[in-house]
């Protein structure tokens with residue numbers, strides 16, 4: 414038998430155990446690198462979630478401020494002695510910029526049309542209640 418060809422032989426190349434160990438080591442390194450990146454992404458996602466929560470509550474708060482301004486402004490606009498037929502005569506506007514359609518010219522003076530934008534009255538320091546308005550000049554107490 415010696416010197417004769419073996420009667421069977423492998424069709425595929427058998428990897429050595431050392432090259433398999435190297436491949437496993439490389440795979441382990443890649444998995445650990447991917448794991449680190451995933452951890453980094455998770456912490457970024459958490460930071461973004463916190464940011465969105467903060468933004469959502471800020472938007473909610475600004476919505477409440479806008480709703481309060483509309484409510485209080487409507488009452489002030491309807492009871493202020495300076496509101497003449499929907500136009501405020503207490504303020505002169507130098508430039509209509511920033512007021513949109515709420516500015517109207519009356520006798521050559523730019524005024525605020527508070528009937529269309531009553532929220533402007535909400536923050537107005539010149540407000541004075543008309544007579545007859547609860548707490549107003551000469552009105553009921």
Ligand code: SF4
Pocket residue numbers: 489490493494495496500501502503504525527533534535537538539540541
């Ligand atoms: S509350 Fe101010 S802005 Fe509004 S009508 Fe009175 S004075 Fe004008």
